[in-house]
Amino acid sequence: MPTIQSLLKNNRAWAQAVSAEDPSFFQRLSAQQSPGYLWIGCADSRVPSTQLTGLLPGEMFVHRNVANVVVHADLNCLSVIQYAVEVLKVEHIIVCGHYGCGGVEAALRDSQFGLIDNWLRHVQDVHNKHRAFIEAAGDFAAQSARLSELNVIEQAVNVCQTTIVRQAWERGQQLTVNGLIYGLNDGLLRDLQMRVDSAKGLAAQFKQAMDNLGQTK
Numbered sequence: 001m002p003t004i005q006s007l008l009k010n011n012r013a014w015a016q017a018v019s020a021e022d023p024s025f026f027q028r029l030s031a032q033q034s035p036g037y038l039w040i041g042c043a044d045s046r047v048p049s050t051q052l053t054g055l056l057p058g059e060m061f062v063h064r065n066v067a068n069v070v071v072h073a074d075l076n077c078l079s080v081i082q083y084a085v086e087v088l089k090v091e092h093i094i095v096c097g098h099y100g101c102g103g104v105e106a107a108l109r110d111s112q113f114g115l116i117d118n119w120l121r122h123v124q125d126v127h128n129k130h131r132a133f134i135e136a137a138g139d140f141a142a143q144s145a146r147l148s149e150l151n152v153i154e155q156a157v158n159v160c161q162t163t164i165v166r167q168a169w170e171r172g173q174q175l176t177v178n179g180l181i182y183g184l185n186d187g188l189l190r191d192l193q194m195r196v197d198s199a200k201g202l203a204a205q206f207k208q209a210m211d212n213l214g215q216t217k
């Protein structure tokens with residue numbers, strides 16, 4: 001098990017390396033942040049948002065929770081979205097799920113882990129909505145993959161339906177909501193063809209993403 005001391009040592013080495021490359025990097029960043037993206041992803045330690053997209057500190061605003069769920073009454077997630085959209089004016093919100101997600105698989109199995117079952121109820125709602133399509137995927141691994149993909153699409157819909165995003169679009173603010181999924185076994189992001197940049201475009205983009213799943217699986 002690594003110690004906190006080893007993290008501090010790693011941190012000193014990292015800060016030195018970044019400063020060696022760009023001596024004013026930290027000074028510049030400490031004055032302001034202007035990220036272009038908001039990432040809403042799973043808390044899984046194997047899905048490090050900025051690392052896997054090759055972004056530097058300052059380039060991505062990040063919210064992560066178990067199974068990348070966007071709930072209309074979750075003040076934490078809504079506050080992150082509001083700050084990102086209204087203050088930082090990000091141009092893209094990315095909802096990113098991943099294959100082999102423990103939260104998604106617990107929801108699929110209807111496993112009981114205590115408090116978190118209430119949170120994963122939202123993923124079970126996605127399961128219930130698309131039950132036949134998920135069962136048609138095949139064995140457990142295939143069903144888990146399909147539920148992970150559908151969960152991204154449905155949570156991206158939830159982002160689009162927040163008052164924050166709807167009002168941004170009404171103001172004419174440039175903002176696109178995207179759905180991606182990450183493969184733990186190859187380190188690659190896949191585009192789920194969910195790319196919504198207006199309230200009126202939501203239904204067509206949802207259909208496109210669903211058709212895309214049907215075609216590729």
Ligand code: CO
Binds near residue numbers: 042066067098102104
């Ligand atoms: Co996960």
